[in-house]
Amino acid sequence: MSPNALFTFFSLVVGSLGIAFLVLYGLAWIGARKERVDAITLASQDNDIVFLFDDEKLVNATPSAQSVLAAAADVGSDWSRLLSVMISKFPTLQYEIAELADRGNMALESRDGSAVLKCEWRNGLARLTLFDRETEQAHIDMDRHSLMAMEQELETLRATTENVPFPVWREVEDGTISWANSAYIALADSLSDTGETTSWPPAALFDTKLLAQAVPNESRRLNLKDRNGEPHWFDIHRFTIGCDSLYAASSADRTVKAEETLREFTQTLTKTFSHLTIGLAVFDRNRRLALFNPALTDLTALPAEFLITRPALTSFLDRLRDNQMMPEPKDYKSWRQEMAALENAAEDGTYEEVWTLPGGMTYRISGRPHPDGAIAFLFEDISAEMSLTRRFRAEIETGQAVLDSLSEAIAVFSGEGMLVMANSAYTSLWGLDPLEGIAETSITDATRVWHAKCAPSPLWGDIRDFVSQTGERSDWIGQTRLWDGRRLNCRFVPLPSGQTLVGFTPEARASTLRPALRPQASGTHFVKM
Template identity: 80%
Template sequence: MSVELLSTLASLIIGSLCIAFLALYGFAWMAARKEKSEAITLKDQDNDIVFLFDDEKLVNATASAQSVLAAAADVGSDWSRLLSVTISKFPTLQKEIIELADRGTLIIESRDGSSVMKCEWRNGLARLTLLDRETEHSHIELDRHSLMAMEHELETLRATTENVPHLVWRELADGTISWANAAYIALADSMAQNDDIPSWPPTSLFDTSLLANVGAKESRRLTLKDQNHGTHWFEVFRFEMGGDFLFTANSADHTVKAEETLREFTQTLTKTFSHLTIGLAVFDRNRRLALFNPALTDLTALSVEFLISRPVLTTFLDRLRDSQMMPEPKDYKSWRQEMAALESAAEDGTYQEVWTLPGGMTYRISGRPHPDGAIAFLFEDISAEMSLTRRFRSEIETGQAVLDSLSEAIAVFNSEGMLMMANSAYTSLWGLEQMEGISETSIVEATRIWHSKCAPSPLWNDIREFVSRVGAREEWTGTTRLWDGRRLTCRFAPLPSGQTLVGFAPEARGSAVRLALRPQADSQFVEM
């Protein structure tokens, strides 16, 4: 056999083998494709809820399964979305599904036993079938209106939870988050690392175990540290719902900032008040001592330890009474009534009283209302002021007694022409019964009184002009007659600060001749 013939035969054999291999590979590829196509093909049978997953990607789902996913949270992969709607009923699904490839089939029962999740491993795909045990043997029919009402209510609840600005989420007994609203998910995603892919369940933002002993209507302030925006504060509430727990969290950043500002302001006030000589005691709306300055301890002799313990107002007043730092009451019952009246008056800002203490000290106590129902009491030592006032009063009384001892009727007018003081001889001369309202008598009114008791004279017009004159003045005298005929000597002397002294010296009775006739037209001499 020739070499050419052998070469041709070899080529034919090799070509035939290649064609056969390609044919077999094509048949195998088409069979694998057909098998995979059949594997991902689902047929709706009795509205079964079936999901097919390739790792975390959903490759197929029945119509009923698609409606279930429509209610899922928009977080991460398809698998995360499914977990967001099923983890509350199947809390172990996420852990057990890891063993599906090795075991081939898993049957997971829901927490309440009403349904099961059948998981199968087929051709590298995870097939999950959700079966409802309660409806397998019972058929519940709803009328169209009831179904529409339920759907409307569900839509309203979803819209509410998704749009509320507060964080709302639910946790299982083991702390796994089973549901969260959009605000919580958005915050959890914003705090995740840049390379982290959002998944379900979202990251636990708070250590909710700290609320284990907190009541349903009570809250606890928790912190949340953000690398980009610093520390945030939240008021977290916890509500038990069956075996799960519902949590709500409201931002408390503004509250914390306000409290810090108030604390700094209080510290500033404390430093400022520490230099005051007036004792300050501020009681909050619960009537507990909230603020005091060092002067309070000096004035009341109360210990700093007692004041730091934040005593209530009644205890504070009791201690003042025991240490004889307030007037001794006649009886305890009346004292208690006075203290209640003191508190009520301080709330209206009308309380002010002078306490004369047994040791000779005198305090002025003032009560002032403050915002939020607080009350501030001011303790001021006015012993020196009261001593000076008593001395001035004594000097005034002595001066008045000296004036009253003079026989000359004396009156003093200030620079504005108002009567400042007069002696008893003055009131007796002009028939004045009392000197009440003396500061309200002007020189014009005084001259009218004098004119009515005397014969007509231009003297009264001159005195009015003298009293109101500004500048240098000289003492001068004049005479007139009373209606009983006695001659009246009048003396007008300037005093410091524009004041004027007016003195009247009438003749003794019996030494003058009474005027026989009183003129009828006084105004021809003096225009009053």
Template identity: 90%
Template structure:
């Protein structure tokens, strides 16, 4: 056989094998495709709720199954949407479905026992069928109006939960989230690393175990951190619904920020007040001690350990009374009434009282209102001031007593020309009462009194000028006559701080004064004899 014939023969054989392989491969692919089509095709007699999934993608579903999925939340993949509907009845579905490829098939019973979820692995697809035992056993009739009312109520509830600006979600006993509103899902999405829609169930933002003992109307403040590590605070409420729990949370970031600002402000005030020598005690609207400074412990002898416990105002006053740091009352009932009046006066900002304590100390107590119904009490030690006042008063009384022993009628005028002091001889000479002689009497008023009891004389005008004169002055004397005929010797002496002493000696009394002329006058004024 020639080489050409051999080559032609071999080519025909190889071509035949190639064509046969292609035909067989095409038939195999067509069979596989037809088998896949058969796998994803749901027979017309399948009236149950059936889903076919390729991984997390829905490839087919019966009309009833599509109605179920239509009510699911928009939370990412088709599988996540189905979980959002099924997980409340089948809490273990998410965990057990991951073993379906190895196990081949499984059946899950709902928590209430009224439904069964059958899962099968067919040709790489997950076939999930939902059987409702209640509908198999009984048929429930419902009129069109009742159905429309239920659908309308459902639509209203959905719109409400999806649009409220609060976090609302529901958990089963093991902590798995079975439902959440838009606000919660949006927040969970913002915290995901990819920034995409969170798969179902969404991530748990809070440790809800801390709310297990909280009452239905008792909020607990919980926090989570965002991607930047910034904490965000929420006031969370927990409501028991059967074995499940419904949670609602509102943002408390502004409240926390305000509380931190208030705390920092209080600390600043405390540092500022710590250097004051006046004791400060601020009671809040509930009349509990909210703020105090170290001076309060020094003045009241109350231990800091007691003040830190934030005692009530009545308890605080009781301890002051027990420590003899307030005036001893005659009886407890009247003391309680006084303390109530004290609180009311402090609210009006009118309370101010001086406490003389048994140990000889003297305190000035002031009450002032503060915002939001709070009141503040100031404790000021005025023992030194009172001692000095008493000493000054004793010196004044002694000086007055000394002046009253003199036979010369003496009056002292201030730099403004007001009478500040007079002795008994002065009030007797001019026929005045003791108080009338010194209360609100000017040099003009005094000279009118003098002029009325004396003969006319230019002396009184000179006296008025001398008393109100501001330049350097020298003492001088003068004479006039009383209406009873007695001669009246007068002397005028400048005193420190612009004050002036005026002395009168009627005729017949010893007068040792040495007459001198006024420095601003060329002659001394004498009254006509």
């Protein structure tokens, strides 16, 4: 055979093989396509709830299945939407479906045993069929009005949960979120590092272990940090519904901020009060100790460990009594009545009392009302003040006794011209009551009394001027006569702080003197010293 003929033969053979290969490939492709189309296509008479998924994309679903998806949350992909309605019945679905391609098929039973989810892997697609055991065994009749009422109630509940401004969610036993409202999903989206829309189930935002420890129907405060690391606080309420847990979270940022402000204010007050020497004890409206300073422990000898426990007012007073830090009562019943009166008086802001303690200490106790029904007690150690007062009083009494022992009538006037001291000889000379002789008496009042019992004289005007005079002054003396005829010697001595001493010495009446006559003004004179 010639070379040209051989080349032509081989060309025909290769071309025939290529055409045969293309025909076979086309037939295979058409068959695979037909199988995939058959797999995607659901029989119109199929009334089961069937879903077909290509990865997370829904490629087909029966009308019943589409009705199920209509109630799903609008979160992420088609698969996430299906999980939002299926995970409550099939908690392990999201984990086991990942093995479907390897296993080929599986059947999952719902938690309550009322349904079965059959999963099959067909030509790269996941076919999920939901069988309801209860409806297979019994036919449920429902009139149109009942169905409309149920749908209306469902719509109302759905609208309510979707529009509440705080997160609400439900978890199954293993902590997987089976339902969440829009506020929770929006919060999860805002805290997501990627900023992508949250898929189902959404991430657990709060520590499940801490929430599980929360007492049912009581709140627990937890915080979340945003993308900037700023904490946001929530008060979370937990409710048990069968084997599931329902949670509701309300924002507590304002409350936490107010508490921090109050805490800082209290700390500032505590630091301020810590430097005071007066003991402070503030009791709240429930009469429990809310605030105290270190001086209180020093004055009352009450341990700080006891005060930190926030004792009640009655316990606080009982401990004071036990430590002999308050006057010993005659009997316990009367003491209790006094303590009740103390509390009532403190509420009105009228309580103030001096306690003389067995150890010789003296305390001044004051009660002051505070806003919101609180009461503040002030404990002030006035032992030194009382000791000084007693010493001053003793010195004054000694000085008064010395003055009373003198025969000269002596009176002392202040720089303002008020009588501050007089002896018994003075009150006897001028016929004054010993108890009222110096009460609110001015130099004008005194000279009026003197003038009434003496002959007229310009001496009294000079005395008023001398007492009210400021600056440097000198001692001087003068004389006048009493109406009984006796000569009255007067001396006037300036004292420190603008005070003035006035002394009167009447001469003894002579036996040869005639009956007293009113002397003329010319018989009166005074001499400067």
